[in-house]
Amino acid sequence: MTPKTTLPAALLGRLDTAVDWVSQGLAAALVVIEIVILFVGVVFRYGLDKPLIWSNELAEILFLWLVSLGAVIALRRSEHMRMTVLVAKLSPSRQRFLARLAGLIVAVFTLELIIPGLDYMAAQQAITTPTLHIPGSWEVAGQILALLMLFYVALRQLFAGITWPELLITLGIGIAIGVGLWASENLLYDIGNGDLIVFFVVIVGICIFAGVPIAFSFGIATIGYIYFTTSIPLSIVISQMDQGMASIELLAVPMFVVLGLLLEMTGIARALVNLLTALVGNRRGGLSYVLIGxxxxxxxxxxxxxxxxxxxxxxxxPEMKRRGIPPGELVAQLASAAAMSETIPPSLVLIIVGAVTGVSTAALFTGGLLPAAVAALGLIVLIFFRTRGETPSGTSVAPREALRLFIIAIPALILPFLIRYAVLAGIATATEVATIGVIYAVFVGITIYRSFDLKRLFPLLVETAALSGAILLIIGAASAMAWALTQAGFAQALTAAMTGIPGGKYGFMAVSILLFIVLGSVLEGLPAMVLFGPLLFPIAQQVGINVVQYAIVSILAMGIGLFSPPFGVGFYQTCLISKTSSDEAVTRIWPYMATLVVTLIIIAAVPWISTGFL
Structure with missing residues (x-):
């Protein structure tokens, strides 16, 4: 039996506790601090009419630290977004081989950014914030710290359980690829923009289908393209990532993530579900309607x-299973309902689309409700026909009991209206409004529903940081990749190709729907929007499509791809949440996705559905 490399693993293992304490402890504290800063800012500006002009500056700096540390936590937990559909079909030994390659790619990516990152941090030292006069280097320092820890975690994953021959093979493959690209520099120069296909189609595609996290797939391809085909310093990569993640609007991501996680812990979700179950749960297919609602x-x-x-x-x-609904049907309904709800404000996708394309977030919030309702109605009609032969199995709820459940649910029902009102009335921005929801949810959970477990608070905050870090690292890497594509002239080529599609705006809309369904399936939606949104939205406006309608259609198409097998990660995530095998659901989900496609076509054909209330 070949001896394992116990020495590197032992040396690296000594740092595990330190990395966990620094990343998790500091990230959890930063989530709380951000909530306090933003909420106090709202109180002083709207309640006391004394705006804190420094609050956004401080919140933005701490935000970069938060998401950078969150990316470390996500890598430690293997929670970065990746495609595992094909990898899961391989033998365990081949899966371990690909995991080692993924660790090597992450290590190379982070190592290639640490030195340029230090140069970038030094350059930012002279730039200070307008109010607090904090040097820009303080913000970048969080990213450098995270890169160092990411490098460590990647090495830890590379060395864990590996034998010396396996390590040599893995490093040999990496060196061979690097030498091959270096030897091909003249060829890459000769093929002109064909090098875009090499790096951003071939390399990105291989990495994604091999299970490398999407953010690092984008990042390593961008670094490779810049290093081997241009004379641009690599510091531009961390600069573009910094700019991509630094938008104050994106601070809404961790705020709404923590709010979403609080719904279950504070009893708000249970109160809403119990009310809906009392109203329609006893009807034929009633619990399916409850799920959609x-x-x-x-x-x-x-x-x-x-x-x-x-x-x-x-x-x-559990109650749906008790009533005999097949587990695969539950997954199909839960996945299609999630795809339907992508445009319901305050969807993170709406906020991110507004941040990367310049479309008004308030307009997106207004335009997203009715399209989601049309999609929900389509699902309800489908469920009605699929349950025609069933016998109602629920028990009717007495009017007095229904009234009691309604009274209990009133605090929960207030929350969505409170969030929308706060934004539309100008009380809070889309970034700040989640903090109002968080404070309200905590208050309701403690004083009304008596459901607030302090033991779950720290894991909830860490989960918020990890999910936010995974999302924002993708946005940063996609921003750097989009910059490289734009510099190479891809934007102009795409504009020429898309404006030349037959059928004018209708042909452009049809191609966009197909594009975002495919990209939503392969790239988990958000990366596709960050990459192609800034390129396609101006074209949509140029051909006469309202950008709000185009955003809603694109998001719904992306959601359909995200929750559709065989590649949609959202579908497999739903199977995990439902504790159901994907094989049981894969045949049942297609009628639901076909229904969403039909409603999507209606929404695309009737602009008023998205723009009628603007």
């Missing part, structure tokens, strides 16, 4: 689809 309501509170599903599933799915 619950996701629609809760999506109006949380910005995270995973949080929406996790809040509803534990309350509703």
């Amino acid at each position: 619950a996701i629609y309501l809760i999506a109006g509170i949380s910005g995270s689809k995973a949080a929406d599903q996790a809040a509803v599933a534990p309350v509703l799915l």
Whole structure:
């Protein structure tokens, strides 16, 4: 038996506790601090008419630290977004081989950014914030610290359980690829923009299908393209990542993630589900209608689809299984409901689209409700026909009991309206409004529902940081990749190709729908939007499509791809939440996705559905 490399693993293992304490402890503290800063800012500006002009500056600096540390936590937990559909079909030995390669790629990516990152930090030292006069280097320092820890975690994953021959093979493959690209520099120069295909199609595609986290797949391809085909310093990569993640609007991501996770802990989700169950749960297919309605309501509170599903599933799915609904049908309904709710404000996707494309977030919030309602109605009609032969199995609820459940649910029902009112009335921005929801949810959970477990608070804050870090690192890496594509002239080529599509705006819309369904499936949606949103939205406006309608259609198409097998990660995430095999659901989900496609076509054909209330 070949001896394992116990020495490197032992040396690296000594740092595990330190990395956990620094990343998790500091990230959890930063989530709380951000909530306090933003909420106090709202109180002083709207309640006391004394705006704190420094609050956004401080919040933005701490935000970069928060998401950088969150990316470390996500890598430690293997929670970065990745495609594992094909990898899961391989033998365990080949899966371990690909995991080692992924660790090597992450290590190379982070190592290539640490030295340029230090140069970038030094350059930012002279730039200070307008109010607090904090040097820009303080913000970048969080990213450098995170890169160092990411490098350590990647090495830890590379060395864990590896034998010396396996290590030599893994390093040999990495060296061979690097030498091959270096030897091909002249060829890459000769093929002109063909090098974009090499780096951003071939390399990105291989990395993604091999299970490398999407953010690092984008990052390593961008670094490779800049290093081997241009004379641009690599510090531009961390600069573009910094700019991509530093938007204050994106601070809404961790705020809405923590709000979504609080829904289940504070009893708010249970109160809503119990009310809906009392109203329609005894009808034929009643609990399926409850599921659609619950996701629609809760999506109006949380910005995270995973949080929406996790809040509803534990309350509703056990009773649905008891009534004899097949587990695969439950997955199909939960996945399609999540896809339907992508445009319900305050969806994180709406906020991110507004941040990266310049479309008004308030307009997106207004335009997203009715399209989601049309999609929900389509699902309800489908469920009606699929349950025609069933016998109602629920028990009717007495009017007095229904009234009692309604009174109990009033605090929960107030929350989505409170969030929307706070934004539309100008009380809080889309970034700040989640903090109002968080404070309200904590208050309701402690004083009314008496459901607030302090032991779960720290894990909840760490989970918020990890999910936010995974999302924002993708946005940063996609921003750097989009910059490289733009510099190479890809934007102009894409504009020429898309404006030349037959059928004018209708042909452009049809191609966009197909594009975002495919990209939503392969790239988990958000990376596709960050990459192609800034390029395609101006074209949509140029051909006569309202950008709000285009955003809503693109997001719904992306959601359909995200929750559709065989590649949609959202579909497999739903299977995990439902504790159901994907094989049981894969044949049942297609009628639901086909229904969403039909409603999507209607929304694309009738602009008023998205823009009528603007």
